[in-house]
Amino acid sequence: MAKKTKRMKDVSKPSAKQKILIVDDEKDIRDSVKLLVEGMGYETGTAHNGKAALEALKQGKYDLVLLDVLMPEMSGRETLEEIRADPKLKRQKVAFMTVVHLSECGKGIMDRLRPVEYFQKPIDVADFRRRLKRLLG
């Protein structure tokens, strides 16, 4: 019986612990998303701006980056441009998580940077979980 319970638990959590980097200049948002994501069984790292995110990516491997757009020092767009220009990081999976409602010209700019997903803040938790699972398998 104990074995059966364990197997069922394993199905809902990621098999090997995958790691997500949460990048947002607002601590409350970093903390809330961290709680949510860790509750789904993922490991997390956090960064308070684009520069700190680039440092974190150079020092460790992340399966996904959740990236805010409007941040001081280096915006999410600039950060993803740097990631795509770096031969070691250019294949990094990055999803935006932002309050910005992209315009048509904004969509054109973002599409060229190849984010894997675009989460609109405020996030719908059920939808966020479903799409995150689909992204990371």
Add this chain to the structure above:
Amino acid sequence: MGEEVLRLAKTSDILSSLDKNPNTVVICNSRKHERMVIDLHKAVAKKFRKICMITIHEPFPILIKTLQEEKIDSSRYCFIDCISAEHSVVKDSKQCMYVSSPAALTELAIAIEKTRKKHNMDLIIFDSISALLVFNAETAVLRFLNFMVSRVRKTDTKAIYSILQETRKEFLADLTLFADAVIEI
């Protein structure tokens, strides 16, 4: 910013852009800026019923004098003056509402909403975003503008955001993410 920007456009292009793009950013170099704004007023005063002019670097009395000298119908205008209260005692009038400082972005957003309800304007002109950047951090201005852009889309309003070409290009690129159109004059 690449092909997202329509370069070397004319004032008439701003008006045609507004038909499709309620939030249009107009980039202009500082030498041409004053003339461009006057030409813009001449054009919009004929097309729009009520215009809300948000002035960040020029006090309301100077601005209204300029409109009169240029024979532009100032009765179509209402104003939000963000600069005068910084250095003089001011009181709201029928045509002008004052904001305590260009750094008071929440107060400015509230003033715009109040003006919208009072005057039912169909066009908002921000002159200029570059002046807002003198008093606020870039991220704060981008968040404020992202909010404004959403409000404009939800209401039956159009908005023109004038900005100097000399502004940091990364700021312009981030603004382009949510502006409906960017025109360079």
